[in-house]
Amino acid sequence: xxxxxxxxxxxxVPEGENLVLNCSFTDSAIxxxxxxxxxxxxxxxxxxLIQSSQREQTSGRLxxxxxxxxxxxxxxxxxxxxxxxxxxxxxxxxxxxxIIFGKGTRLHILP
Amino acid sequence: xxxxxxxxxxxxxxxxxxLTIQCQVDSQVTMMFWYRQQPGQSLTLIxxxxxxxxxxxxxxxxxxxxxxxxxxxxxxxxxxxxxxxEDSSIYLCSVEGGNHINEQFxxxxxxxxxL
Numbered sequence: 001x002x003x004x005x006x007x008x009x010x011x012x013v014p015e016g017e018n019l020v021l022n023c024s025f026t027d028s029a030i031x032x033x034x035x036x037x038x039x040x041x042x043x044x045x046x047x048x049l050i051q052s053s054q055r056e057q058t059s060g061r062l063x064x065x066x067x068x069x070x071x072x073x074x075x076x077x078x079x080x081x082x083x084x085x086x087x088x089x090x091x092x093x094x095x096x097x098x099i100i101f102g103k104g105t106r107l108h109i110l111p
Numbered sequence: 112x113x114x115x116x117x118x119x120x121x122x123x124x125x126x127x128x129x130l131t132i133q134c135q136v137d138s139q140v141t142m143m144f145w146y147r148q149q150p151g152q153s154l155t156l157i158x159x160x161x162x163x164x165x166x167x168x169x170x171x172x173x174x175x176x177x178x179x180x181x182x183x184x185x186x187x188x189x190x191x192x193x194x195x196x197e198d199s200s201i202y203l204c205s206v207e208g209g210n211h212i213n214e215q216f217x218x219x220x221x222x223x224x225x226l
Binding site: 031032034036041042043044045046049089091093098099101102103104 | 112115117144152153154156159201203205213214215216217218219220222
């Protein structure tokens with residue numbers, strides 16, 4: 001059964017630093033992987049989607065990588081800002097099954 | 112990307128009552144889902160809302176407690192019935208769509224507090 005793990009559960013970094021959030025999954029037979037952002041009490045915003053055939057995707061200061069064979073993805077945030085403070089969720093879509101979420105990383109950017 | 116709206120955005124309800132949450136999408140979508148997020152937890156899938164047929168419920172969720180309607184390809188409702196404080200959660204509507212097949216989008220959520 002597919003399991004998705006995100007480490008660390010929480011992270012605080014000073015403003016301006018670059019940072020990496022990690023996501024691992026147990027079954028490499030995935031269709032795609034998505035990174036989401038969730039602000040407290042709100043819905044999820046899709047940040048990046050990586051298809052299983054892709055290695056990375058970039059959007060502005062965000063870069064997500066995918067290593068399917070090792071079951072790992074990273075979300076890189078460059079030049080962090082206080083507005084980046086949120087919970088970041090990783091989710092994998094297995095083939096022929098529904099999306100599975102990790103528990104998220106709570107990120108706090110210190111001004 | 113699909114734009115999703117939910118009503119109400121939040122509500123405070125009394126134990127034993129029911130609340131119906133509406134989800135509206137700005138384009139026709141095949142796959143529509145309802146999730147629950149309990150305080151401090153990740154998302155749990157309640158059911159897949161099927162257009163023209165009964166919803167498909169995940170283990171631990173039943174139709175009597177969470178009846179779902181899906182009258183067309185842009186709209187769905189989730190009712191939380193006979194509520195208890197344990198039902199206090201954020202309820203999220205989600206669809207698959209957009210430029211990428213199987214990319215998933217979420218509504219803004221409905222924050223429910225049951226007293």
